[in-house]
Amino acid sequence: MEELIEEHRRSEKRRVVAKFAGDSGDGIQLIGSQFTLATAIYGNDFAVLPEFPAEIRAPAGTTYGVSSFQIQFGGLDILTPGDVPDILVAMNPAALKINLSNLKPDTIIVINEDEFDEINFKKAGWTSIISGEEKLDDILSKYSVIKVKMNQLVVEALKDVNIAHKEKVRTRNFFALGLVCWIFGRPLEPILDFVKEKFSKNPEVKKANELALKAGYNYGETLEIQHKFTPIYIPRYQFEPGKYRYISGNEAFALGIVTLKEKLNIPVVFASYPITPASDILHYLSAWRNFGIIALQMEDEIAAVNTAIGASFAGALGITATSGPGLSLKSEGTNLAVMTELPLIIIDNQRSGPSTGMPTKTEQTDLLFAMYGRHGESPLIVLAPTSPGDCFNTIIEAARLAIKYMTPVIILSDGYLAMGSEPWKIPDIEKSISKIQVEFYKGDPKNFTPYSRDDETLARPWAKPGTKGLEHRIGGLEKSNVYGKVSYDPQNHDLMVKMRSEKIRRAQRDIEELQVYGPADAELLVLGWGSTFGSIRAAVEYAISKGWPVAHAQLRHINPFPKNLGDVLARYKRVLIPELNLGQLLLLIRGKFAVDAVGFNKVTGTPFKESDLRQAIEKELINLEKEGKISKHIKIEEGGAKTYAVS
Amino acid sequence: MQKHMQSHEIDVKYTPKDFDSGEEPRWCPGCGDYAILNAVRQAFSQMGIPKEKFVIVSGIGCSSRFPYYMNTYGFHGIHGRAPAIATGVKVANPDLSVWVVTGDGDGLAIGGNHLMHAIRRNVDIKILLFDNRIYGLTKGQYSPTSIVGQETKSSPYGVIERPMDPVILALSQRATFVAKVIDTDIKRQIDIFKEAAKHKGTAFVQIYQNCVVFNDGAFEDFAGKEVRSERLIELKHGQPMIFGKNLDKGIIVKDLKPQVVKIGENGITKDDITIYDETNYMLNLLVANLHYPEFPEPIGIIRRVREPTYEELLYDQIETAKKKRGEGNIKRLIQANSWEVSPS
Ligand code: SF4
Numbered sequence: 001m002e003e004l005i006e007e008h009r010r011s012e013k014r015r016v017v018a019k020f021a022g023d024s025g026d027g028i029q030l031i032g033s034q035f036t037l038a039t040a041i042y043g044n045d046f047a048v049l050p051e052f053p054a055e056i057r058a059p060a061g062t063t064y065g066v067s068s069f070q071i072q073f074g075g076l077d078i079l080t081p082g083d084v085p086d087i088l089v090a091m092n093p094a095a096l097k098i099n100l101s102n103l104k105p106d107t108i109i110v111i112n113e114d115e116f117d118e119i120n121f122k123k124a125g126w127t128s129i130i131s132g133e134e135k136l137d138d139i140l141s142k143y144s145v146i147k148v149k150m151n152q153l154v155v156e157a158l159k160d161v162n163i164a165h166k167e168k169v170r171t172r173n174f175f176a177l178g179l180v181c182w183i184f185g186r187p188l189e190p191i192l193d194f195v196k197e198k199f200s201k202n203p204e205v206k207k208a209n210e211l212a213l214k215a216g217y218n219y220g221e222t223l224e225i226q227h228k229f230t231p232i233y234i235p236r237y238q239f240e241p242g243k244y245r246y247i248s249g250n251e252a253f254a255l256g257i258v259t260l261k262e263k264l265n266i267p268v269v270f271a272s273y274p275i276t277p278a279s280d281i282l283h284y285l286s287a288w289r290n291f292g293i294i295a296l297q298m299e300d301e302i303a304a305v306n307t308a309i310g311a312s313f314a315g316a317l318g319i320t321a322t323s324g325p326g327l328s329l330k331s332e333g334t335n336l337a338v339m340t341e342l343p344l345i346i347i348d349n350q351r352s353g354p355s356t357g358m359p360t361k362t363e364q365t366d367l368l369f370a371m372y373g374r375h376g377e378s379p380l381i382v383l384a385p386t387s388p389g390d391c392f393n394t395i396i397e398a399a400r401l402a403i404k405y406m407t408p409v410i411i412l413s414d415g416y417l418a419m420g421s422e423p424w425k426i427p428d429i430e431k432s433i434s435k436i437q438v439e440f441y442k443g444d445p446k447n448f449t450p451y452s453r454d455d456e457t458l459a460r461p462w463a464k465p466g467t468k469g470l471e472h473r474i475g476g477l478e479k480s481n482v483y484g485k486v487s488y489d490p491q492n493h494d495l496m497v498k499m500r501s502e503k504i505r506r507a508q509r510d511i512e513e514l515q516v517y518g519p520a521d522a523e524l525l526v527l528g529w530g531s532t533f534g535s536i537r538a539a540v541e542y543a544i545s546k547g548w549p550v551a552h553a554q555l556r557h558i559n560p561f562p563k564n565l566g567d568v569l570a571r572y573k574r575v576l577i578p579e580l581n582l583g584q585l586l587l588l589i590r591g592k593f594a595v596d597a598v599g600f601n602k603v604t605g606t607p608f609k610e611s612d613l614r615q616a617i618e619k620e621l622i623n624l625e626k627e628g629k630i631s632k633h634i635k636i637e638e639g640g641a642k643t644y645a646v647s
Numbered sequence: 648m649q650k651h652m653q654s655h656e657i658d659v660k661y662t663p664k665d666f667d668s669g670e671e672p673r674w675c676p677g678c679g680d681y682a683i684l685n686a687v688r689q690a691f692s693q694m695g696i697p698k699e700k701f702v703i704v705s706g707i708g709c710s711s712r713f714p715y716y717m718n719t720y721g722f723h724g725i726h727g728r729a730p731a732i733a734t735g736v737k738v739a740n741p742d743l744s745v746w747v748v749t750g751d752g753d754g755l756a757i758g759g760n761h762l763m764h765a766i767r768r769n770v771d772i773k774i775l776l777f778d779n780r781i782y783g784l785t786k787g788q789y790s791p792t793s794i795v796g797q798e799t800k801s802s803p804y805g806v807i808e809r810p811m812d813p814v815i816l817a818l819s820q821r822a823t824f825v826a827k828v829i830d831t832d833i834k835r836q837i838d839i840f841k842e843a844a845k846h847k848g849t850a851f852v853q854i855y856q857n858c859v860v861f862n863d864g865a866f867e868d869f870a871g872k873e874v875r876s877e878r879l880i881e882l883k884h885g886q887p888m889i890f891g892k893n894l895d896k897g898i899i900v901k902d903l904k905p906q907v908v909k910i911g912e913n914g915i916t917k918d919d920i921t922i923y924d925e926t927n928y929m930l931n932l933l934v935a936n937l938h939y940p941e942f943p944e945p946i947g948i949i950r951r952v953r954e955p956t957y958e959e960l961l962y963d964q965i966e967t968a969k970k971k972r973g974e975g976n977i978k979r980l981i982q983a984n985s986w987e988v989s990p991s
Contacts, residue, residue, distance in 0.1 A: 239988040241988050244988060255981050290965070299731075303728070310738075311736065336724065429981060430978075465702045466699055466700055466743055467699055468699045471720050
């Protein structure tokens with residue numbers, strides 16, 4: 001392990017961060033995903049971060065209309081989309097302007113020179129350049145810059161294609177893609193296949209994009225001859241043998257739901273309402289009607305959750321997906337599912353709040369809301385996938401738990417997982433995922449009572465409407481234990497409140513133990529949850545490579561917590577909890593375990609940078625040292641206060 | 648035949664008692680809800696639908712306690728959401744006979760959106776809206792159907808809002824079955840409920856229901872025993888719109904203008920009276936807009952047409968997609984755009 005990490009550190013060049021940025025009408029997401037595909041086929045590990053404005057057609061050329069796509073790829077385990085780009089492709093001034101603050105001296109900048117004119121500087125609000133106060137060339141002189149007249153070059157390359165001039169210019173995104181593919185030696189075939197399929201109905205446009213892609217690729221050779229610029233070789237990653245694809249969190253949820261349909265002996269009803277960044281799940285499932293998936297678009301978030309609950313009452317598995325504002329609206333319905341003790345899955349792709357917030361930006365701010373955002377004592381299961389691919393496992397697990405414990409389950413994903421993607425080893429659906437066999441009540445109807453409970457799980461029986469003799473009534477009013485009659489009896493309510501809570505606690509028996517990564521003698525535990533896995537792990541790996549006494553654990557289960565969590569926490573002098581919120585898990589951990597935990601909190605609408613976390617870890621180690629809490633074999637080097645050495 | 652096309656009809660004999668859950672209703676003595684409960688139990692026992700196939704879904708309010716008193720599957724939901732819950736039930740298992748019991752507050756105020764959209768989708772559910780023009784369970788505030796000037800706890804100076812007409816709301820969503828009836832009229836309720844059960848698609852029934860405690864006698868002006876034959880008109884498809892104790896009055900609709908006439912006066916004969924057509928949307932709208940005192944209050948089936956239901960279209964789409972694109976193959980789907988890493 002240590003060796004691997006060492007190698008990882010020595011060979012920083014073995015991983016590259018590339019960022020495509022342009023106007024939201026420039027097709028940036030398209031070329032980003034195609035570059036990802038080529039990178040996957042080439043054989044690198046990667047992680048991506050797409051970013052786009054919330055507006056569908058933000059005014060062209062403005063900074064707030066910039067759409068971007070960042071990918072980190074390389075020959076080693078890639079955990080994050082990267083902090084600072086090694087190469088930035090800026091299709092217009094706005095795209096360059098907003099990225100200037102996050103570049104390094106050796107960043108390679110590729111610009112489409114044809115778009116760097118006065119009009120576009122104006123649109124980008126770049127007043128210092130318009131007024132002559134600053135010169136673009138001076139700004140760019142700090143970096144390696146490749147200026148390409150992409151508009152002219154594509155028009156030239158497409159001179160024999162029978163489409164309008166404007167259409168020709170539009171293919172410049174494929175030109176840029178071709179050029180970047182040349183720089184990193186990516187194969188064009190998978191992209192050409194994609195173009196062939198995507199534009200099969202429009203042969204001229206297909207031809208145009210093919211030619212633009214190839215023109216961009218060939219332009220690389222011009223670069224080589226004229227500027228001695230050579231392609232950059234990136235070693236391949238040693239993937240475990242198997243079948244791979246790349247997957248976003250939303251795709252993983254949708255594929256997970258289709259898989260559930262195969263594995264369950266009951267129907268799946270997915271009811272949802274369009275909301276960023278969860279709508280894609282609805283889109284995928286709606287397109288997969290031939291899988292027998294029932295996917296419904298409802299009139300609002302409230303209807304969506306209640307329709308899912310109705311479906312569960314009728315003997316199906318109801319699932320709904322949303323984001324923060326929708327979770328607020330679903331609060332009432334979720335409570336109904338808690339009270340009626342019906343299985344229900346709610347996917348919450350968290351986004352920046354409060355209120356409408358920043359719809360396309362990511363955050364981890366719904367944790368306490370998922371836990372407690374309902375009136376009354378309303379316990380339910382809360383899960384948090386740690387990567388896009390993990391969304392698949394999580395929804396399968398959610399279904400098992402929801403059914404076994406007859407309870408709603410909230411899955412806390414977020415904008416980053418929803419839209420980011422990674423290579424994913426495709427599971428063998430047949431072998432590795434076992435059937436989920438729902439057993440409706442089938443005993444003697446005379447003995448049926450809707451609120452009797454399983455001794456072990458405390459789940460109540462699920463009786464399917466349509467079954468003779470099991471007619472019964474449930475609802476939002478408190479019910480008497482066992483019999484399920486409306487009851488306002490104080491003792492009964494006390495019992496039922498505790499029963500519902502205990503039932504969720506028992507789900508702990510089905511939850512994996514928390515795994516800790518890092519040296520056995522670590523003194524600082526970095527505890528994260530959900531989507532921050534990659535950035536925390538990358539920072540902890542760095543810390544470990546420096547010999548610092550740091551370990552990492554990532555919670556996938558928020559409620560109930562894994563049963564060994566208390567023991568794990570007790571092993572460390574301090575627990576550092578980085579979260580993209582103001583300390584929500586921190587509050588739970590301190591409240592529940594009374595441990596010395598501190599938070600590292602950032603709420604910028606973007607994932608953590610690995611560098612932020614490295615610093616946070618350093619800072620906490622220094623604090624521990626100052627407090628004399630670090631064992632003697634670790635010391636801070638004189639003066640630097642930055643480096644730890646094992647003595 | 649597909650699953651959702653199955654007929655419910657079987658040879659079972661029930662009595663109203665079979666639908667009594669044994670739970671004692673907790674409505675106020677004299678509440679109109681008792682009569683409706685009685686009518687529903689009778690109607691259910693005569694529908695030829697196996698008891699276990701009934702699901703009654705409700706929201707919140709006096710009327711929404713209804714499921715507890717019926718020995719069927721029941722779901723007492725949350726305020727206003729019953730149509731959404733019922734949609735889920737029906738879609739998950741189209742074989743069930745799904746009924747929604749709601750009120751003027753539950754269905755038209757807090758739950759207006761769900762009601763409207765369930766009707767618009769033509770989900771095969773039966774919606775009984777108990778309209779007492781008042782909030783009962785919260786003890787006497789005005790509701791969306793309260794009339795202008797009505798004095799209630801929350802409108803001591805009189806209601807200043809114009810009332811909503813639930814039938815017009817349903818028709819605005821091109822409901823495929825709309826009826827109106829009065830709580831005391833057990834016989835007509837039974838008929839209408841049975842027709843609603845037979846109808847494929849959303850059946851919407853407004854029931855004028857007397858709240859003895861907070862709005863007693865709200866419908867007495869036209870529904871009272873003494874006056875009802877003169878002040879109500881029962882609509883019958885294909886029959887002239889005639890009313891009155893002696894069946895000597897009628898409604899003529901000419902140039903979009905309705906007019907009450909007396910048969911035998913001014914040379915008007917029975918043949919001049921407009922024939923009611925439950926499938927004629929414009930006529931349905933026009934007649935639904937007639938209200939006492941300007942006109943007799945129309946009751947009975949206002950509209951009935953057969954159109955594909957939501958769940959029929961949904962399951963048909965699934966079947967068609969399977970035929971067109973082949974039964975979904977999960978393995979192939981999940982392996983789309985995949986690549987193989989072979990052992991090195
Ligand atoms: S308050 Fe009115 S509607 Fe409610 S139960 Fe009493 S009489 Fe019936």
